[in-house]
Each structure stands twice: as C-alpha cells, then as structure tokens.
Amino acid sequence: MPDPAPYPAAPPAPPIPLAALLAREDLGLRLVAGPEDAEIQWVHTSEMADPYPYLLGGELLLTAGVLLKDPETYAARVVEAGGAAIGFGVAPVHDTVPPALVEACERHGLPLVEVPPQTPFTAIARAVWRLMAQVRHQELRRVSEAQQGLATAAARPDPVPAVLQQLASRLGGWAVLLAPDGSVLQSSGRPPSREAREALGRLARVVSPAADDETGSGSGTGPGSGTGPGDSGAGTGGPGDGATRRAPASATDSVAGTHLAAYALGGGEALVLGIATEGREPGGHTVAGMAVVLLSLLTAPHQGTDATGRSAALVRLLLGAEPADVAPALGPGPWVVVHATRPGEPPDRIAASSLGAALGSALVDANGTTVRILLTGDRRIEPQPGWTLGVSAAADPAELSAADTAAARALRRAEATREPLARQRDAGLAELVAPGDAAVHARGLLAPIAGTPALTETLRVWLSLHGSWDRTAVALGVHRNTVRQRIARCATLLGADLDDADVRMELWFALRYV
Template identity: 55%
Template sequence: MDKTHMPLAPHLAPPTPPVPLAGLLARADLGLRQVAGPRDDGTEILWVHTSELEDPGPYLLGGELLLSAGVHFDSASGSGAYLDRYVARAAEAGAAALGFGLAPVHDETPRALIAACDRYDLPLVEVPPQTPFTAVTRAVWQAMAEVRHRELRRLTEAQQSLAAAAARPAPVPAVLRQLAQRLGGWTALIARDGAELYEAGPRPGEGASEAAKRLAAVVRPADATGPSGIGSGTTPARRRDAPSSATDTVGATSLAGYALAGGTPGAGLALVIATARRDPADHAIAGIAVVLLSLLTGRYRGPADADRATALVRLLLGARPGDIEPVLSGHGAAGGGPQQWTVVHGSPRGGGRGGEQEAPAQALAASALAAGLGTALVDPGGAAGATVRLLLPADREVTAQAGWTLGVSGPVSLADLATADAEAERALRRAVANRTAMAQGRNGGTGVTGLVAPKEARAHARSTLAPVLDSPVLAETLRTWLALHGSWDRTAVALEVHRNTVRQRIGRAAALLEADLDNPDTRMDLWFALRWL
C-alpha cells in the first residue's frame, strides 16, 4: 500500500532543515539498522519524538522519527492486527520513520512489525541496546545544526559573490552568471513580452523555456497594479491577482519567477530560474539577486527626480529655461545660488549580446550608469554602443564608472545646456582618444580667456573662422586635432574616421583659413577662436 505524507502547514514547518535518514544510518556510533520499509535516500527527518502510546498520531506533526521500545506490544512476536493498526496510524499521522529499540522489553524486532512497515512503506530502524534514544535525538539535532551551518555559509558566500558581480563592468550579466553557478541551473532576465535580455547557465528544454516566459508575464512588483492571468501549472506566491513571485514545474525542471522592483507599469522585468531542484537556501540566494538586479535595472526615483523630470518635459515642450527654475528650486547646487547643471556623455566599453536585444541591453546598462551617478535624467541612446547622455546637478560629484568612458561638462545654467552638451561630447572624444576613463570639459572664463570680454571674443572668433564656418565637419575636425596636439592617429580615433581623412580635412581647413598650422602662434590663435565660438 502506498503511503502519502500530507505536507505541513506553513506555521508548523520547523525552523531547521531536514536530516536524511541515510545520514543517521551511516553513523557507526549509533549502530542503527534499517530492517523494513523503502530503502532510498529520499526519507528526511524533521523531528524526533519518543512515545509508548498505543496511538501516537495526535501528538505528531509530520516528518518525525518516532522512537518506541514497544512497551505496549503484547509479546515479542506481537499481534499482527494490533501492530498493523499501530503502524497505519503512525503513517497516517505523517511519521517519516519508526525507530524500534531493542531491550529491555524486546530482544528482537517483531516480525509482524516488520511486515506492517513494509505494507505501509514506513521505514523501520532497529536501535541497538547500547544506543539510548537520547543519543539518536542528539545526533539528529547535531546533523540539523551542521546542515544549517553549511546553509548559512553558502548564503554568505553567495551574497559576497553576487555583490562582487554587481560591481563589475557589465553588472547585469555578471550577476546572472554568478547566480547560475551558485544554483547550478539556468537564469534569465526576461521582459514581460517574453524577450530574453540576458541569460546564463545551461539552457532548459523547449517546454521549460515557454514556461519561463509565462512566469515573466505573470509576476509583478509588490507595488504594481492591474489584473493578470496565471497560466496552467503556475503557483502564485503572495498576491492572487498579481504575485511578485511564482513557480512552475516542467518535467524534472523546477522554475521560479521573481518580479524586479522599479520600472514603469507594462514594462516590467522578471528574473526566472530553472533548476533540477529547489530548497530554501536557493530561494534566499535568488532573493539577494532580485534586490541587486532591481537596483541595477530599476529607475532611480524620488521627489527631487520627479521635479527634474517634470522640468525636462516642460523644457522639451518649449518652455523657457527661466520658467522652470521654480520647479527645480531646492534641488540644485548648495548655497542657494543659481541652478547649475552638469552634462555627462558616456560610451560603454564592450558590446551587448547583439541582434534585436542590443537596444534593451543598452537601456539596462544606461539605467545602471544613471543609478551609479545618482540621476534619473538619462537618454540611453537607443542602441548598443551608442552614447548615453545624462543630466545631473552641478554639486553632485561625477566619478569614473566601471565599464564606461565619460565626458563631463563644466557647470552651466539651464539656458546653456546646449553648450554644455557639446562640451561633454568633446570631452568624451578626448577621453576615448587618450584611453582614459573620464575627461572633464574646459568651459568657463578662467585663465587667458577670462581676460577677454565674451562679446568681443565671439566677434573675433567668427571673423577668424569665417572660411570654415559653413562646414561644421571641418571646424570640428580642426578643434579635435588642435585639442590632441596635432596627432593624426588620436584625432582619427576620436572622430571615428581614417587618419587620411583627418589629413585631408586639416589640409582643406588650412587652405581656406590661409593659415600655417605648423606655426604654434597660429594654432593657439585658432584654438582660442574655436573655444570662444
């Protein structure tokens, strides 16, 4: 007869991990011997309970190793019907195994007890006379403590490795790879429409892949609203209409989906994990990854950022810079002076996965960069490898970010954002050419440039550069070439053109300006003119 164990209610589940019965049988100091019931490695012990009652069922929670010396048995051979009822009640109550102690009551295990345990698929273990029941109980608690220690150590190591992965140049795929290694399965970041942005680990079968997409469509962040359907075989955890996590099983593959926090409704992301097994430690490790991935992919939000986004929309819709100053009041530079802003251009070092998923991957990378710099105002550029543009208050320090090359403008008012944008672009080109992580713009009126009135300086610049002003390509090539001290190769890298193209453009500019570019005074005059312009 097959014996089915009823699962424990959540509030009855023990705070300690189960212990395999096979581990107790393997201990030579206990001398335990299994004499009946299924002999496999799947039996697990959750508790130990000693009872000499005729019906211990009312005192069992399920999963116990029930110990008895058979005080209430009729004789050494035992009554078949009586022992059959005893084993049936123990199995029905959920006992995981029965431990029968030899001596002082019985010198041998009753054959009727052995037959009943075989009949009800309840493992029967002989406890030798020299082994007290307290020794068995102590061995179980020791084993549980060892399992818990290994579990905590595994969680600590996983937390450290996932945090280290999150600090790498490409943090999102690095976290997924580390998570796949820790859980021994497949991990994927999946959009609600089923698009896989990143994946790591051995890919599951076709049925599991489809189930993973269904999970990604079902789960929602805890603060998300709106109806959602739950596919066949999916078990939600938490909210009935929009669970933040859900599970599914396809064949021998166990799947779990977790919603990432942040983002906008309808554009959510989910972490999906497919493994051959799942235990409480796996769930805890996945929770750590969910937090890290939410921080890396979620949008940086807060009252100040909401105000800035509002101001940006108004500016794009035609408002004058001065009209949006009140919206940004209190979120600018320290000291209560005029609002100052910094423009940052970023270029990723290294590419994405390629194909149709390059743009989403670029957006996630840009979001991580924005979170690192502490701003919500970011333009991801739309494609892998494109320049990312960000806007943040001038009092917020810009630091180098792993995996990125940055060009940073000087502080400007809202009216001069276009100028700062061009300056950040030039700074990024200079950083790329010099192979540095970050380059700072050089705006402002310090040094020699501060000695000339801006209006007069611009008039001089327009006069000096008039022959090339109709050709922005020539003017920009000349600016970059002068900034890089006349280096053909570095200018070609900065402009992403061939060095011969640079030579042709500089030669054309020199001819139009009728200037000797080998003369340092001429170069300096042209450099100042380009800056003033």
Template identity: 55%
Template sequence: MSDPAATPVPPTPPVPLSALLAREDLGLRQLAGPAAADVVVHWAHASEMADPFPYLLGGELLLTAGVHVTRAAASSAGTPGRPASGSGGYFDGYVSRIVAAGGAALGFGLAPVHDTVPHALVAACEAYGLPLIEVPPRTTFSGVARAVWQLMAQARTAELRRVTEAQQSLATAAARPDPVSSVLRRLARHVDGRAVLYGPGGTRVAEAGRDQPEGVDGALTELAATVTRRASATATDTAAGVHLAAYALGAGQGFVLGVAAPHRGRGDHTLSSVAAVLLTLLTGDQLSSTGAARSAALVRLLLGATPQDVAPLVGTGRTVVVHARPDAPAARPPGGGRAAAPADPADPAARRVAVGPPGVPDAVAASALGAALGSALVDLADGVVRILLPDDRAPGPQPGWTLGVSAPASPADWPAADTQAARALARARATRAPLVRYGDRPGLVDLVPRDAAEAHARTLLAPLSPALAETLRAWLSLHGSWDRTAVALSVHRNTVRQRIARCASLLDADLDDADVRMELWFALRQT
C-alpha cells in the first residue's frame, strides 16, 4: 500500500470538506470518518469501478451510486445491525484501495440503486479513517462537482487578492526610509512568522516578526548557511513544527533571506520570493561599468586628483548635489522636542525590531535612495544623505524623504553646490516641502560682478559669527518665522530670537526694514 501523504495532488486551492457540507442546497450528510473541518478536497470525481485505485490522482471526493456493489457485495455487505465480519469483505477492500490512492473522501449517492448507505461501508470507512458522505437523491453528482469548483474558485480569488495586496505592501515598504527593516516587518506579518536578513558570513543584519520556539533560530541560521555554501537559490526545512525557507539574494552577494512560519500557505513562497527580489535590489552593490568608473573617480580624489581631473569619470556636463533626510525629523515639534518615528501600531513585529534614532537613515537606506535617483555616489554622515547626480537626471520627490537640490555646478563649484543643497534641505524641512531646489531662477545677484558682490558681503557681514550668519540666512529665507527657523536649524525658537536680536545689535540695523532685509539677503547669498 502506498503512502497517501506522498501522493501528488493538483496544484489548486484545497476546499475544506466542512465548507461543502455547509452548502444547504446540496443537503450532504457525513456518516463516518474524521471531522470534516480537518479534511480538504482538491476536486470531485465520479466512478462506478469496483477498483478505483488506477483512476485516482489523490485528494478527490470520489462519488459513487454503488452500482458496482449490487451483486459483488451481496454476500459480504451484511445486514442492518450485522455488518460483514472479517477484513476481507468487499467494502473493506474497496475502501482500502481508495485510501491507498490518496482519496480525500467518499460520497455515496442514494437511489436509484440503494435506498440507504450500506452499514458495512460505514463501518469500513470508519475503520480506515475515510470520510463518508451521504448524497441525497435530489442532489446530482454534477451538482456536487460544480459546488467543489465554485468553492475552489472562491479560494483561488481570495488567495490571489491576498498575494496581490501583500506584494503591494512589500513594494510600499521598500520605498520607506528604512526599507530593509520595513520589508522584513511586512513579510513577517504576512506569513505570521519571522523574517531574517543574513549578511556575508552568516551575521544577522536585520530581523522582524514573532519569537520562535527553541531551536528554530539556530536551524534557520544553518539553513541560510547551507544556501550560501551550496550556491543554491532556495532551501527548505522543518524544525519544531515550524516551516523554514532560505533564499539567496543575487549572485555571490552573500546575503540570504530566512523565513520561519508555523503554516506554509500556497502564496507564502510567492511573497517570500518577492521580498527576496526587493532585498536583492536594496543590498546589491550595483557595480556596473558606470559604477566602476565612479569608484575609480573616488580613488583618484583620495590620491590627490582634483575634481576637474575626475569629472569625466563621473559623467559629462554639470552636476547637482542632493541632500536628503527622512521625513521623520519634519514632525519634530517647534518647541525643540524630538518626535518619535512613525510606526504601524497594527504590526506587532514593529515593536521587536531594533532601529536607529528617529529620522536617521542607515547605510542600506542611503544606498537605496541613491539607486532610486540613479547614482552610486552616495555619502551618509550626521544623519544626512548626500548624493552627486548628473544634471540630466533631475531628481523628483521620493516617498519618505525630504530633499534639497543644488543648482547645476561644474566640478570646481562642487563645494558651493554642497552648501546650496544643505540650505535647500533646511528650507524644505522647515516648510514641510518634499523637495526644494536652490536657485530655480536667476536673480539680481547675477547682474552684479561676483568679485564686487563678495567684497561687499564680507564687509557688511564681518561683525557676525558663522552661527549668527547662518541663523540670519535661515530666518530671512523663511520670512521671519521663528518656528520654521527653529525647525530648520534644530534649535529652540528662543535661541532663534536671541540670535536675531544679537545680529540686529552687531549690524546696528533695523531688521524690520524691508530694504535692510533685502541688502542682507543679497550679501548672505554671496557667502
């Protein structure tokens, strides 16, 4: 007798037998076997063969009217209250063959052959653990089959909806400022388990989800190491009743996604594969020929080359500098307190992930932002991401980020462009704008010779320290708003008031005068 568990079943969503019994239009009734809630049916098949074994694939609800037992079982069927004795009876052999073929359940139709279900058949099904269903005369076998397919279609639709919504959720998570942690949290929630990102050497880079039984974490780590050693794409295992899966990210990167879930649904593999693709993009080195050239440019700068010397390796034409920070700092209250990073309260995994300070991106998030903008020249320092971008790739707003973009600059003016991007970012954060560009259009400063303008600015602003000058610049750019200036400079509003009062005293100027403000703004633009 073959093992029913090893019998292949159709790749279709299973239907709980209890759902079929709940259909009032069918009027089905279970007479024997295990509880219907624990049995699933993959399809329905009608047959009057005395030995159905060669015609079953497994997982079927086999339907029969008992035509094949009219004479053959006459001597062994027994009578009501006295079923046939011995294990060699007709129904005993018949039911054992169905079980051996992997049949899920047996449906016995009443009329026109039998008025009742033979008692010997009930006893055999109970002995072999095969659910026995009574089909009333008014219900046709085709009606039962149609009901099975309808339930399968409903299950398939629900599964596709779940997978589609989960894929969209994962894609949204990948666009957050902390993309790796967000993707892991979402995946863990969708599979109701745990998701772990392993780095080269088997180190745990990030993880999220429910705590697992003892021994599961170790087994998952070993499975991830197996994927790395064998250079295989995926691997699966089971530990303490928990289903484990490992997915290699990319080719030769050394990163592995590990997933542990108590129940392995049909859509879970698809979701894990989608998460693996997203994590591959987020952790990839992206070393193309262009990336190699840019890496060479960085090396040459470190070895003493000038920006003009390495500009051809970075790209032709002028360049813009982008400064970026996650949106979280913009939610900081004007009083100077630091607001907490937003979290999904419905996600229990969110409370189990160790993350950095609110609004501070990690290296992976910075790299992901650079990839989204089309540049590998990314620098992360002091919670600010700086990106060098060719002028022909005009950056647009990025979900979850606040951007400040400099004016196009030649290599000799890159330091000035870096300052411009920082000022644009400060203004964007203060005004809650997703993106601010520095110098979108030419102004009066372009009408004055640069040397003369700079000399005038140095003389006019000489009494001010750099901190006071920067505070005055931010205050003027934000139309004298104390709260917005405090947000832009990350200081208390009272500090802004004190500094502006100090500026007015040192300059001996009335800062409420529009002409004075215009002259000071002109001078500040030159520094």
C-alpha cells in the first residue's frame, strides 16, 4: 500500500493573531501569561496529561486541566510540540488558572489565556474559524485588486516601471529590478537600509542562473532560500559528479526587521525581482508571483529560432559581411525599419525591449536617444503611447540602409509636426538635400532666434498649422496675442516676410534640422 499522505504543514486558511481573539468581548478571554503576538493556525481540545502526540503545531490548545498534574512539564511539552497558546477553562475542575501553570507558561514564553465558565470551547473554535474566514476574504480581495492594478500597469507605455510602482504600492515596500550581479536597473518605492539592499543583492545572485555561469559555482540555497511558483527545485549534485547547479526560483531573508524576497524572472535575461517590506502580509507572495509573470513577459527578448538566426545575420553584417551574403539568413523580407524616441526621457534597455515586444520584434537596438527596430513587412505598426515613431517603407534586405535613413527622416518629421507616428513619403525636394548640408544652412538661417526656444517652437507650430493664430495658441497653451507677438518678433529678427510662401517653405525645411 502507498504511504499515507503527510499532514499539511499549515491549514489552507491563513493564521490569525491571538490579539484578534482576545479582542472579542463576547468571549471574555483574558491573557494571564506570555505574549499576545502569537498566531493561531488551529484549535484543538485535549484533556490528556501529555498533549504532545496530538499536536501539529500552531494550535490554540483548549483544556480544563482534568489530568493536569505537573504544570511545568505540561507547558514544556506544548512548547516542544509547537503549540501557539493554551486556553484554560476555569470550570468545572479548577476555580482559577493554577498559579504554577501561569509561572511555567511565563518562563517558556507560552501565551496562557483564561476562559471564563460561561464561554464554551466550541464558541472559541467557531470564533477562530470566522476570523480565519474574514482574513481569507480580505486576502482574496487584496490579491484580486492587485491583479487588476498590475494588469493595468502592464498595459501602460512604460510597463516595467509601472508594474514596479504598482507592486511597491500594493505591498507597502520597495520593488526593484536587479541585474544578475545584484545591481539596480529600475526601482520604485522607498528603499530600505543599505544593509537590507546589500542583502537583497546577495539574494539576487542566489536565484540568478547567470551568477553561476559567471563564477562556475554557487550554492542552490541561501539565507531563507525557498522555491517560488513553478520552481522545480535546486540541483543536488555535489563536486565532481558532473551535475549542474540549478538556482532556486526564489529566496527570502530578513534583515533588521525588513523582509526580503528575490524572484528569478523567466525569458532568458537572467533578471531578478527584489522586494523589501516591513513584514509579510497575507497574499503578498501571491501578488509577487503575478508580478514575476508579468515582468518575465515584459523583459523577455521574445526570440524564436527564426529571430535568433536574424540576430546572427545582423551580427555578421556589422562585422563586414556583404548585405547580399547576409540576406538569406535574415529572410526574404520585405522589412520595415522603425526609429523611435521618447520625448524628454532617453529610453533604457528595458523600455526599448518593451517597445520591440509591443511592435512584435526582438530585433531592437537602443542607441542614445533613439531606438531602432527591424520588423517584417507584414506587421501592422500603430502609434505607441509615450513614443514618437518614424516608419520606413517596406524594403528588401539589400535596401535596409536606405530604409534606415528614410525612417530617421520620418522620425524628424513626426517630431516637427508633433505627431505620434510618421511614415516614409515618396522622395521630394527636401529629401534631395544632404542632411549635413541642410543642418549647416538651417543653423545659419535660424541663428537670430535660436537662443530663444519659445520663438523657435512658436514658429514651428505656427508653420505646421498653416499660420492659424487660434490653433497655434491652443497647441501652445498661450493667448493668441502672445502668438502674434512672437511671430512678429521672429519676422523682425529673421528679416523675413512671413506672408511669403517661399519664405515659409524655407523656414519650415530649416526647422526640421534643428
């Protein structure tokens, strides 16, 4: 016969604090020894002289002391079994709680609760189950609300920092995205002490497989290490047996009252989610698990076999291969090049990867303030919140250099017109001028107003809106008379007749290059 299933380590319901039970006035319970910060996981009634064999740990042990002979031994055995507290009924055997039992519980740090005669043990058990049900309901509601908040955050233009912010807010602590070496990539919330941050960095190295790849060694366990959702456990191979150490999916620790947890993200980037809180709230681990899933998806490179081959083709191209030689590995195409910027904030690697995932490509290059993405021509490219995009026309692999230039021009046009997305146009007069020569001419032409950004921006918007005073005022958030004054000032400083269409055209082209 198969071995019977072991007893569960904890009940399916969350524990409740003893203080919550003592606060129930209808029960009339009174703490006579020990602390009140114990947590109750079960309720058990026993009149055995030695209750140890019948306890699982975490119980509120209810007894009337029928066979109580040696209070010291009784209290010691309850502590040895892991009992959370003793509830002593003062009737019908004893008129009061035996003083020797009070002293023994005090010595052992075991909470001892006096149960008045009018309170049956069943009423206490019922109260515990009801309190547990309330805690479970609150936990489920908290998890449900957190799930909605995290899903909403993941749909924002900057999903990774938004998810971290939501997680830090829900857990009331610090959420951080860590590199395999423990360095901080992005974070949200109030950082803990330096000691706690350093400990969290060590946990990151415990759960990150990349740490083993770099050092060639490592322990599968760390301070308080454990396994998270979906973890298959750490490897157990010893030195010289050829086994490869498998890092745990999660690890926990506690430093100076701060609870720390590190979770390995999937997706091949070897990133780690770190969390620091001042305690462990019910449902916190479940909320963190949902964040792990979202962040794994958001930071994954999303590369299949085809995409890996394309990346290799791009590497060979950068190393000097001819486009015609690389084209078969890259794919027949056609291909589209996208240039993207984020107004006012240079994109980092995570933001660039998230944009690539949103557009459906893993071929992403983040260089300075511009992100370049290569997509297959059948992809439908839509505006992305928080980004300005320039999109080339579909091109064969041998024409990608020209497509890259066209995407850059489309991006400049989108920035000039304040549009979220601009696509490549058929070549016009402006496209025939070398960008370097055009920039030199533009700086000279606009030099009289270049030192006053308000004038330059007003002229740009006014020309893009075909000289409309009212629409320009709305776009800039100023009064229409302010627009008139600025345009008049531009005309004076530039020595130009802004009613002349040729002058307007030349200024518009010049503004594209500054």
